[in-house]
Each structure stands twice: as C-alpha cells, then as structure tokens.
Amino acid sequence: MYMSIPAQRLPGEGGTAAMSLRGLVKRFDARLAVSDLSLDVPAGSFYGLLGPNGAGKTTTLSMAVGLLRPDAGQALLLGYDVWQSPAEAKSLVGVLPDGVRMFDRLSGPELLAYHGLLRAMPAEVVDQRSRDLLDVLELGVDNRTLVVDYSAGMKKKIGLACALLHAPRLLVLDEPFEAVDPVSAALIRDILQRYVSGGGTVVFSSHVLEVVERLCSHVAIMSDGVLRMHGPLATIRGDRSLQDVFVQVVGGRVATGSELAWL
Amino acid sequence: MAVTPAPVSIWPFVRLKLRITRNGLRGRPARIAMFVLGAVTAGLLAIFGYAAFATPGLLDSARSAEVLFPFAGAALVFGWFLMPLLFFGIDDSLDPAQFALLPLARRTLLGGLAVAALIGLPALATLAATAGMVDTAARLGGPGAALAQLCGIVCGLLLCVAVSRAVTSAFATALRSRRARDLATILLAVVAASLGPAQLLLLGLLNQANWSSVELIAEVAGWTPVGAPYTVGLDVVAGRAWAVPVKLLIVLVSVGGLLWWWSRTLERAMAGAATAGSRRGSTATRSDGRGPVDQLLFRWSPRSRFGALMARETRYWWRETRRRAALITLAVAGVFLPLTSAFGSGGARGLAVVVGAIAPIGLANQFGYEGSAYATNLATGIPGRLEVHSRAAAHALFTVPLLLLVAVVTGLLAGGRPESIPAQFGTLLATYGVGLALVLPVSVRAAYALPDPTTPFALSSGGGLGKALPSLGAMVGAILGALPVLLAGGLLGPVWLWIGLPIGLAYGLAAYALGARLAGGLLDRRMPEVLAAVTAR
Incomplete structure (x- = not known):
C-alpha cells in the first residue's frame, strides 16, 4: 500500500506550531459564534477539537483554513498567516470541510x-x-x-x-467520522495514524468521544464559542474518563434516575 | 400488543395547517409581506373572476356563458393541476411523508389533508371567483339554476383540490430519485422556453378558427369532468334539467377516481420517505484505461490549473441541471428571436444583437450555481483572475458557436444576405464581450444562494426582483456598450461587411479583458464573502 507521507520536519522550523490561532472572533448577526479563541497546535500532534453541536467548531476551523473571514484575530498555518499570505499557507494544508x-x-x-x-x-x-x-x-x-x-x-x-x-503537512478535518461505517472508520483511523507517525499534523473536530480518546494526543473542548479547556489528552483527562470531563466542562446534565421514571 | 388507533377527527389537520401558516410568518417581515401580497393577489383574482363570470348574466347572454364557463372551468382545473408543480417543495408543511410514523388510518389522513387543502387561500379564491357563475345562473334561470350551479361549483372545487393533491403526492413519489428530478428540471426549462413559440402558434390558430366550431368544442368540454361542474346551471337555463344529475355524477365519479389514485400514491409517498436512501445510483464502471486526469480533462485541455478549472466548468454547464436549463433557454431564444422578426418587420439584425446581450446573463450568478462547492477553489487558493477567465472560457465554449448559429440564421433567413454573416457575427461578439465585462463583476459583487436543487420546480424561488435587477442592468448595458459597433455597422455600409468581424471581435475582447480584470481583482478581495453569499442557509 503506497501512501505519500510528508517529509520530516524541516530544520529551522522547530518549535513552530502547525496551527496557531490568535484571538479569533466571529459574530453572526447578534450571535457571538466564536469569542476570542486562541489555540496552538504543536507540529506532529493529533489534535481533537471537541464540542457539542453549535459550539463553534466548524466556524473556528473555517476561519483557520481561510474559508471564513474572522471579525478579529489571526490564523497561522505552519508559520504563514492564512489571510496575509494565503498561497503559501493553503499549499501546505489539506482541508475536509463539513456541511460544504x-x-x-x-x-x-x-x-x-x-x-x-x-x-x-x-x-x-x-x-x-x-x-x-x-x-x-x-x-x-x-x-x-x-x-x-x-x-x-x-x-x-x-x-x-x-x-x-x-x-499536505497539516490536515484539517471537520467531522471526518460522521456518517462513516465502522469498517471505513477503522481504515480512516489507520491512515491518519500513519500520517501523524510520519510527521504530519492532524486537527479534527468531532463529538464522538470514543474516537477522540483513542486517537488524539491533544484535545481542546469548546462550547458556546468559547475554548473551555485544551492541552495533552493525559493532562485534560487526569484520572477520569474523557466523557466525564467533557460533560462537566460543557455543563450538561447527568440523569440521576428520578426523571422519566415511567420509561 | 398493537394499540387500536383512536378515531382522529380532521380538525387537528386544520389547526395544524393554520398554525404552520402562522408560525411561518412569525417575526419575518419579508414573509409577512409575501403573505399579504399573496392574499391581495388572491383577493383581486377572486373579485376579477367573479366579475368576469357574472358578466354574461348582466348582459343576459346565455350564449357567451355557454362558451365562457366550460373553457374557464377547464382552465381553472388545469391551473390547480399546475399549482403543485410550480410550488412543489415550497409548501411541504403537509407533506404526507411527515405523517408516516403516526398511527393514522388512511381515511383520516386523506380527509385531513383534503380539508387542509380546502382552507387555503387558493381554494377560497377559486370558490369566490366561481360564485360569479352562480350569479349568472340566477339572473338567467332563477333560483333553480342558481342552486344547480352552486352544487356545480362546490363539486368543481372538490375536483380541483383532488387533482392538485393527487398530483402532489404522485410527484413526491416520482421525484425521489435525482435522475427523475434532473429530467423534470430540464423538461420544465424546455416547456418554459417554448412558451413563446407556442403562444404565436396558438394565436395563429385562433385567427383562423370560426365561432361555431368554438361553440361545438365548448359543448363537448361541458361534458368532460373539467367542464361539467361549471355548466350545470346553464343546462337548467336551457331547459335540460336532466343533464344536471348526469354531469354531477360525472364529476363525482372523477373525484372518486382521483381520490382512489391519491390514496394509492399517498401510501407510496409515505413509505418512500424511509426507503429513499436505499436506492443506489447505478455504479457505472467502464474501464477504458484512462487515468483520472484524462477522465476530467478534454483531449485539448491544457494540463494546468486553468485546464482543470475550465474542464470542470464545462462539464458543469452540461451536468448541472439548472445550468443546462439556462443553456437550453438561451438556445431556443437565440434561434427563435431572429426567426420571429424575420417573418415580421425585418428588424432581425436588431433582435439578433439582443441574443448577444442575453447570453452573458447565464453567468450573472455563476457562483450561486455550485453553492458552497466553491470552498474547494477557495481552500486551494485559486487567484481571482484565473477563476474568472476559466469560467468565462467555459461559457464561451457553448455560447460562441450559438452566436455563430444566430448570425447564420439571421443572415440566411431574415435578410437573405449571406454576405452579411461575418459582420453580424462580429456585432454579436462585441455585444457578448461587453455583456461579459458587465456581468462578471456583478457575479462577484451580487452573488446569492440558489435553493438546494432537490426540488426541480423551485427554479426561480429566491430570486426576487432585487436579485434580477443587476443582470437586467447588465443586459441593457451590453447593448448600450456595443452601440459604437452597432452604429459603425449602420454608417459604414458595404465596408462594414469586410471589417465587421475583426472590429467586433477586437471590441468584444477588449471589453472582456477590462471586465475580467475588474472582476478578478474584486474576487481576490471578496473570496470568503462570495462563499458565504452562495452558501444556502
């Protein structure tokens, strides 16, 4: 099975984040879709962006890859500003948009x-x-x-x-596992893992916690347009399950057993 | 254990319909305006219809009523037949598929949907308009005739509603597959494009028709289900009271037949909602050893970004149904416009120029056709000028041969002067070039989202006057901008036959180069905004 894998990190590039977002803001009419979001994705990481529906994941990734103009803030891809030098930035990135x-x-x-x-x-x-x-x-x-x-x-x-x-050196994937059958999902996981071990960086959004927990080295959790938590998976998770952390951070309710007693 | 469905009355359907109407209006001024406009139009139509149908009574002319009523009635039923085709997908609030999971008896569902259809504006307007027929019957034949006509128009309304519901439901089933929807869109475009020629043909026929044959046709139409409900009162007037029960029976049997057909298609329309995704398009695998690049590109395409963009765009003009519909309309108009005037006043050359100005309109919302797919080009960072040039080139690939055809048709048929063909072609190219120069910036500046092409009949919805205005302006501007070439053609006389083509070509190319430059620069600054504008929400 032949797969092209990007070249190893170039010398002199050490320490550059693969994706670097600085104070991104996006407003749709009166609604604040993304509010002052800053995030660094280390090169070579497998980065999962988690959040419930409507959290602003797609909006964030769209601004990061140059599909949506932010109201404020900066997006750097492998050191190139996606709005100042789009040709260089876009040539190094592969994008899978969702809902497009x-x-x-x-x-x-x-x-x-x-x-x-x-x-x-x-x-x-x-x-x-x-x-x-x-x-x-x-x-x-x-x-x-x-x-x-x-x-x-x-x-x-x-x-x-x-x-x-x-x-590309960086892959930005919006909901890559949505509507994919389990066999294909396993195949996609394999491909992505090999891509990362070959030196590539993956940023992807999902609301399937199991996939994120299995694949990612780093995790960011957003809700209501705000980045609630980000960092290496182990640090975020601590000794709890990612599910518990996620529900607590996002502020969802956990069924106690008293409601829906008639079920 | 299955729970026996409790008998459900039809009132929930009525309330549902009213509530959907109300919620659809809530907080949306544009929708409210549309609704008010619709209500006013329906009211005016009702008043106008009433007046028209009451006129024979006021004039005491049973003869004119006998011609008017069956034809008008048939037109009404035909209108109700067309209505779901035009508005299919716009009002799907009472789409049968929505009720598929509810434990409703089919009879309840049929009754409910029928009653819901009866309380809409169109039904009320139809009833009000046809009430004019009762007026006429009363004036001509007294209360007996009026009563018969009243029964008639009520039966007629039932027939109209049954026709439209049955057609809706049959279409919901038939249009599940993409291929069927694409085909329907193309057919609709062909029909729409040939309306003009058909109208002329009809006028010609009418000029030759004589009155007695019209009366005969009216009498026959009065015995068909579409004309019968509207002529019963006149039968009483004419002393043929025996015809009333027979005609009403004809109508009721037709309504019964339609309801039966509807109930059958309804079941499929409901079941289809769950199985729609299971039918897979035919997996056409043809192995002719061509690689992906050769599959995309044409043999003559350059193997570059421009080649890929243009090849994709060219394939889209053929594969995307709305674009193909636009091309077909343009082709029909292009051949038809010079032809009509050829047999008329002889202004064929003038009308042919209009074709050159209409042609670029297909590009006025070029980014809207593919919608958010433009994200691909944006994510790969295609420069604006390259994007604009490739799209114009693909459009010209279809349009320039058509313009040549128009020039030939005009030269051969209209003037009978084959030697004028090259100069005519040059004039057309000049107009087309100026039109492109105006339309390309418009397409960047005023891009808008087209409705998702899941409903073939939602062709024009979403394109209001405000959206059509820039492209109309561009069309007028194209003619004004090409005026120097047109004037030169008029003033120079025989010399023009020789220099018309090179001058027209150069003029058109120069105008295009300016417009493309402007549009490209504009696109470079507005790419994400264009994407946002054409993304359907």
Whole structure:
C-alpha cells in the first residue's frame, strides 16, 4: 500500500506550531459564534477539537483554513498567516470541510484529478496518487458514478482523499467520522495514524468521544464559542474518563434516575 | 400488543395547517409581506373572476356563458393541476411523508389533508371567483339554476383540490430519485422556453378558427369532468334539467377516481420517505484505461490549473441541471428571436444583437450555481483572475458557436444576405464581450444562494426582483456598450461587411479583458464573502 507521507520536519522550523490561532472572533448577526479563541497546535500532534453541536467548531476551523473571514484575530498555518499570505499557507494544508458541498457533479476520479491539478501537481503524479487513494479507500478507480449519488460515507472518503492528495503537512478535518461505517472508520483511523507517525499534523473536530480518546494526543473542548479547556489528552483527562470531563466542562446534565421514571 | 388507533377527527389537520401558516410568518417581515401580497393577489383574482363570470348574466347572454364557463372551468382545473408543480417543495408543511410514523388510518389522513387543502387561500379564491357563475345562473334561470350551479361549483372545487393533491403526492413519489428530478428540471426549462413559440402558434390558430366550431368544442368540454361542474346551471337555463344529475355524477365519479389514485400514491409517498436512501445510483464502471486526469480533462485541455478549472466548468454547464436549463433557454431564444422578426418587420439584425446581450446573463450568478462547492477553489487558493477567465472560457465554449448559429440564421433567413454573416457575427461578439465585462463583476459583487436543487420546480424561488435587477442592468448595458459597433455597422455600409468581424471581435475582447480584470481583482478581495453569499442557509 503506497501512501505519500510528508517529509520530516524541516530544520529551522522547530518549535513552530502547525496551527496557531490568535484571538479569533466571529459574530453572526447578534450571535457571538466564536469569542476570542486562541489555540496552538504543536507540529506532529493529533489534535481533537471537541464540542457539542453549535459550539463553534466548524466556524473556528473555517476561519483557520481561510474559508471564513474572522471579525478579529489571526490564523497561522505552519508559520504563514492564512489571510496575509494565503498561497503559501493553503499549499501546505489539506482541508475536509463539513456541511460544504463538493463539486459533486464530477465522478470520484474526476474530482481527485481536479483537486490535484488545482494544486498545480504534475499530471502523472495526480494519476498515480489518485489511483492509490481510490484503491485504498475502496472507491473504485474506474467508478464513473457522480459524487452526488455517493452514500454519505463514500462522500466523506472521497473528501478525505481530496484533502490527502497533495501530501499536505497539516490536515484539517471537520467531522471526518460522521456518517462513516465502522469498517471505513477503522481504515480512516489507520491512515491518519500513519500520517501523524510520519510527521504530519492532524486537527479534527468531532463529538464522538470514543474516537477522540483513542486517537488524539491533544484535545481542546469548546462550547458556546468559547475554548473551555485544551492541552495533552493525559493532562485534560487526569484520572477520569474523557466523557466525564467533557460533560462537566460543557455543563450538561447527568440523569440521576428520578426523571422519566415511567420509561 | 398493537394499540387500536383512536378515531382522529380532521380538525387537528386544520389547526395544524393554520398554525404552520402562522408560525411561518412569525417575526419575518419579508414573509409577512409575501403573505399579504399573496392574499391581495388572491383577493383581486377572486373579485376579477367573479366579475368576469357574472358578466354574461348582466348582459343576459346565455350564449357567451355557454362558451365562457366550460373553457374557464377547464382552465381553472388545469391551473390547480399546475399549482403543485410550480410550488412543489415550497409548501411541504403537509407533506404526507411527515405523517408516516403516526398511527393514522388512511381515511383520516386523506380527509385531513383534503380539508387542509380546502382552507387555503387558493381554494377560497377559486370558490369566490366561481360564485360569479352562480350569479349568472340566477339572473338567467332563477333560483333553480342558481342552486344547480352552486352544487356545480362546490363539486368543481372538490375536483380541483383532488387533482392538485393527487398530483402532489404522485410527484413526491416520482421525484425521489435525482435522475427523475434532473429530467423534470430540464423538461420544465424546455416547456418554459417554448412558451413563446407556442403562444404565436396558438394565436395563429385562433385567427383562423370560426365561432361555431368554438361553440361545438365548448359543448363537448361541458361534458368532460373539467367542464361539467361549471355548466350545470346553464343546462337548467336551457331547459335540460336532466343533464344536471348526469354531469354531477360525472364529476363525482372523477373525484372518486382521483381520490382512489391519491390514496394509492399517498401510501407510496409515505413509505418512500424511509426507503429513499436505499436506492443506489447505478455504479457505472467502464474501464477504458484512462487515468483520472484524462477522465476530467478534454483531449485539448491544457494540463494546468486553468485546464482543470475550465474542464470542470464545462462539464458543469452540461451536468448541472439548472445550468443546462439556462443553456437550453438561451438556445431556443437565440434561434427563435431572429426567426420571429424575420417573418415580421425585418428588424432581425436588431433582435439578433439582443441574443448577444442575453447570453452573458447565464453567468450573472455563476457562483450561486455550485453553492458552497466553491470552498474547494477557495481552500486551494485559486487567484481571482484565473477563476474568472476559466469560467468565462467555459461559457464561451457553448455560447460562441450559438452566436455563430444566430448570425447564420439571421443572415440566411431574415435578410437573405449571406454576405452579411461575418459582420453580424462580429456585432454579436462585441455585444457578448461587453455583456461579459458587465456581468462578471456583478457575479462577484451580487452573488446569492440558489435553493438546494432537490426540488426541480423551485427554479426561480429566491430570486426576487432585487436579485434580477443587476443582470437586467447588465443586459441593457451590453447593448448600450456595443452601440459604437452597432452604429459603425449602420454608417459604414458595404465596408462594414469586410471589417465587421475583426472590429467586433477586437471590441468584444477588449471589453472582456477590462471586465475580467475588474472582476478578478474584486474576487481576490471578496473570496470568503462570495462563499458565504452562495452558501444556502
């Protein structure tokens, strides 16, 4: 199984965070979606961004990769400001957005070729890597079905393939495990783990705690647009389960047994 | 143990419908304005309809009523037949699929949905308008005729509602698959595009028709289910009281048949909600050894970012149904506009120029077509100028051959002057270039989200006058901007036949270069804003 893995960290880059967010603010009409968020993602880490629905995870990641202009603050990807020098920053990053359509009237192979050529990669490399990715992710090298007709899980997989194609140094994945069947999820986990052990950095959002607990080296928890906690998984978790920490931080209620007694 | 569903009355449906209407309006001034506008329109239509239908009575002309009523009635029923097609997906508040999980007997559901449909504005307006027929029947034939006509219009309303509900439900089932929806969108575009030609054809036919054959058709229509309910009162007037029960029976049997069809499709519409995702599109696997890059690109495309962007855009003009619909409309208009004037006053050249100005309108909301998929280009950091050039190039790939066709049609048919074709083509190119120059910045500046293409008939919803205004302005501007070339064509005479093409081409290209430069720079500054604008909420 051939997979391109990014080159090891370049000399002179030591200590640079793979992603560095400084005081990000985003307001939608009157609602404060993200409020003064600062976060450093160390290079080589597997970083999980946790939060309940509507916490501002997608908004944060969209601002980080240059899809959404923040009202205030800075986003640095591998040392490049995504709003000041977008070309350099974006060329080093692979993105899997959530809730965003793909060019879904293309077939899977066509979509991959499109991404590769947009990244200004040579056609032979695009072909070679596309075949590998389609093969590994079991999407079919000669599958001419349009992406719009793919199942939800297949859409996630082709989106991930597009993000991986140019062998980025940093992967930003919004809900990569949503709607993915367990077999594919295991495959995606393997690929991501190998990517990180090869020197890449992954930032992904999720509300599935088990996945985060199993994969991540670092965790950040947000709710209501505020970063509540962040750091290495072991520090965050302490001697409790991540679930308990999460529910406590987010402020959810735990069933005591007295309510819904008729069930 | 299954719980026997308690008998549910139909009132909850009525209350549900009223509440949905009310909640839909809450705190949304635009919606309230739309609702008021709809109510006023319905009221005006009702008054106008009443007046129209009461006129034969006031004029004491049974003969005109006998022609008017069956045709108007048929038009009404046809309107009710079309209504769900036009508004399908806009009012899905009482979509049968929503009730799939509730323990409701089918009879209750049918009754409830039918009553809910009866209390809407369209039903009230229809009833009020057709009440004018009762007025006429009363004036012509006294209370007996009025009573018969009253029964008739009530049955007619039932027929209208049954038709529209049955069609809605049948469509909900038929349009589950994407392919069927795409096909419906294209068909609708073809129908819409051919309305103009059809209208002319109809006018021509009407000019030749004579009155007695119209009366004969009206009489026959009066015995069909669509005309029968509206002619019973006139039968009493004419002394054919025996026809009343027969016609009412015809209508009621039709209503019964429709309800039966509806109840069958309703079941499928409800069940389909759960199984819609299970049908997989045909996994077309053709192995011809071409790599992904060759699958995306055309043989002649450069293997670069520009090539990829343009190839994707070209495929989208064909594969995305709304774009293909726009192309079809343009093609029909392009061939039809010069043709109509060719047989008329001879202003074909002038009208042909309009085609050059209409053509760029397809790009006025070019970012809206693909919606949030633009995020891909944004995340890879495509420069604005490259984006604009590739999109215009893909559009020109379809449009320039069409313009050539228009020039040929105009030259051969309209003027009978084949030698004017190159100059005509040059004029069209100049107009197209100026139009592009105006439309491209508009497409960046005034991009807006189109509704999700899950409903083929929601083509125009969401595009109000305010959104259409910039592209209309661009169209007028294109003609004004190409005025120097048009004037030159008029003034230079025979020389123009030789230099028209190069001058038009150069003029169009220069205008396009300016516009693309402006649009590219604008896009560079506004990329995330464009993405936010075209993302459907």
